[in-house]
Amino acid sequence: MVSPVTVMITGAAGQIGYALAPQVCRGAMLGPDTPIILHLLDIAPAETALKGVAMELVDAAYPLVKKIVATVNLEEACKGVDVAVMVGGFPRGPGMERKDVMAKNVAIYKGQASALQEHASPDVKVVVVANPANTNALILSNYAPKIPKENVTCLTRLDHNRALGQVSERTGVPVSDVKNCIIWGNHSSTQYPDVNHATAGGKSVRELVNDDEYLNGEFVTTVQQRGAAIIAARKFSSALSAASSVCDHVRDWVHGTPEGTWTSMGVISPGGDAGYGVEAGLMYSFPVTCAGGKWSIVQGLAIDDRSRSLMDATAAELKEEKTMAEELIAA
Ligand code: NDP
Numbered sequence: 024m025v026s027p028v029t030v031m032i033t034g035a036a037g038q039i040g041y042a043l044a045p046q047v048c049r050g051a052m053l054g055p056d057t058p059i060i061l062h063l064l065d066i067a068p069a070e071t072a073l074k075g076v077a078m079e080l081v082d083a084a085y086p087l088v089k090k091i092v093a094t095v096n097l098e099e100a101c102k103g104v105d106v107a108v109m110v111g112g113f114p115r116g117p118g119m120e121r122k123d124v125m126a127k128n129v130a131i132y133k134g135q136a137s138a139l140q141e142h143a144s145p146d147v148k149v150v151v152v153a154n155p156a157n158t159n160a161l162i163l164s165n166y167a168p169k170i171p172k173e174n175v176t177c178l179t180r181l182d183h184n185r186a187l188g189q190v191s192e193r194t195g196v197p198v199s200d201v202k203n204c205i206i207w208g209n210h211s212s213t214q215y216p217d218v219n220h221a222t223a224g225g226k227s228v229r230e231l232v233n234d235d236e237y238l239n240g241e242f243v244t245t246v247q248q249r250g251a252a253i254i255a256a257r258k259f260s261s262a263l264s265a266a267s268s269v270c271d272h273v274r275d276w277v278h279g280t281p282e283g284t285w286t287s288m289g290v291i292s293p294g295g296d297a298g299y300g301v302e303a304g305l306m307y308s309f310p311v312t313c314a315g316g317k318w319s320i321v322q323g324l325a326i327d328d329r330s331r332s333l334m335d336a337t338a339a340e341l342k343e344e345k346t347m348a349e350e351l352i353a354a
Contacts, residue, residue, distance in 0.1 A: 027058035027089045029144070031104040033135070034111025035063035035093070036072040038259065039152060042266035043108065044076060048085040052106070052270040053277060055087075063093040064100035065111065097135060101142035106277075108269055109135065109163070112153025122347060125155060129348045132159040136166035145169070148316075150272055151177040152265065156210040157289050158344040161306040162352070164291065173317065176276070177289030179214070179308035181261070181268035182206040185249045186216045189242055194231055196223040204228075205310045206246075206287040207299075207330075208337025209344075214308065215333035216246040220324055239329070276313050285310045285321050299326065299334065305341045 030047055034040050040063070046052065048059060061080070065073040077093035094100050101107070113127035132151070139147065147170060151160035160177035164170070186204035191197060201223045207215040218238055221228040232238055245252075253261040275286050288311045294303025297320060301307045310321040326334070 027060045028105045029060040030106045031062040032108045033064045036065040036069040038262040039110045039265050042262040052273045058089045060090045062100045067095045070095050097138045101138045104143040107149045109151040126351045129162045132162040133166045136163045140167035140169040149175045157306040172291050179206045179287045180272040183287040185246045194223045200224045202284045206308045207334045212247045213337040213340045279314045280312045285312050
């Protein structure tokens with residue numbers, strides 16, 4: 024009998040939360056045999072909506088779900104948590120500057136860090152979704168020093184999956200046979216979706232597509248701007264695919280990446296060659312493999328000059344965000 028795993032979702036009454044909770048309860052995150060204790064957290068103004076989500080989850084009668092806690096109390100929500108999915112965050116409203124959103128969210132993530140390290144399981148695995156995801160994760164990690172640094176990550180799996188999807192659409196190869204795209208850097212429009220090491224149906228994507236102008240241009244901008252394209256088409260943000268990619272991120276982290284494939288995750292850069300020259304301590308998306316519940320950055324990939332400059336540009340943005348966040352916290 025497998026022991027239940029306690030999963031917390033913050034911002035659980037929001038769009039992504041609503042799409043994510045049922046996927047977790049169905050076993051998409053931790054597998055069909057792992058019982059789930061689900062902790063749903065939101066802020067007081069969303070309390071009624073949160074109760075509504077919990078009611079629907081009860082009504083769905085998921086066999087894997089052993090208990091649902093829906094609360095606006097941060098400490099209660101963090102208690103005994105094994106996997107924390109941090110979706111809650113202040114959205115960027117009309118007329119808001121990036122700095123205004125950053126100020127709101129770094130304060131939230133600094134506050135949640137201490138509750139997590141005090142009340143969650145000591146080896147809690149954390150994935151931050153709320154934007155600016157990389158910098159929120161970095162702040163959380165810095166203010167929760169008892170949580171091992173490698174246990175705090177941010178989500179770039181949606182961007183990774185978008186890249187796989189675009190290659191599949193272009194080549195006609197089913198997405199399950201497209202492998203080893205990479206998202207480098209920030210979960211923002213400076214991210215660098217890289218196909219230099221990717222394969223489709225076992226063949227090099229560069230050779231199969233045979234159109235560098237497309238792969239270096241339209242492909243990159245399509246992946247970078249996919250979120251905006253979905254909002255334009257649907258009038259709502261991409262909650263379904265975001266939720267699905269959260270499940271992929273945690274599943275691969277816990278159960279391992281399939282043999283011969285890697286994924287992309289925002290993780291703390293070790294600096295030096297092991298971190299592809301990205302400054303140590305930045306929360307940067309790298310190609311990683313996972314085994315035994317741990318991720319490792321894929322080593323030794325050849326980086327051409329074009330990739331280098333794109334990787335450096337997104338690192339520069341992260342460095343600027345980090346400085347801004349530190350200044351906002353100090354103010
Ligand atoms: P969503 O559920 O749509 O999004 C939540 C967060 O995820 C946002 O920061 C959003 O960034 C980010 N995000 C990352 N990737 C994606 C993606 N691909 N598509 C969409 N969003 C993405 O927002 P809602 O407003 O519906 O829900 C937010 C919840 O958080 C609410 O329930 C609210 O009550 C709660 N909240 C919690 C706070 C706290 O914990 N203190 C503070 C404020 C709100 P972006 O805004 O850039 O789209």
